[in-house]
Amino acid sequence: MSFKLNAKNLGIVTAYWLEHYMTDHCTLCGNHGWIDTRGTRTPAGKDVGRVNYCICPNGQQLRAIGAKLPSNTEEHNAEV
Numbered sequence: 001m002s003f004k005l006n007a008k009n010l011g012i013v014t015a016y017w018l019e020h021y022m023t024d025h026c027t028l029c030g031n032h033g034w035i036d037t038r039g040t041r042t043p044a045g046k047d048v049g050r051v052n053y054c055i056c057p058n059g060q061q062l063r064a065i066g067a068k069l070p071s072n073t074e075e076h077n078a079e080v
């Protein structure tokens with residue numbers, strides 16, 4: 001069974017975000033609407049990071065309008 005996000009269950013995602021990730025701002029993305037996890041690795045060392053829209057309302061809106069996010073192939077500037 002797969003999960004497909006649609007208008008009906010988008011409210012469930014928002015409620016989950018409100019309960020777990022909302023303070024004064026989105027604690028996932030700082031209200032930017034996107035999250036950059038490039039440089040993230042599994043404990044076994046497999047690179048799994050990428051640039052994603054956040055699940056918060058800002059991220060949902062960016063996804064809805066098809067906003068361009070930093071490319072996954074652009075230089076990663078994470079602090080080491």
Ligand SMILES: [Zn+2]
Nearest residue numbers: 026029054056
């Ligand atoms: Zn967010």
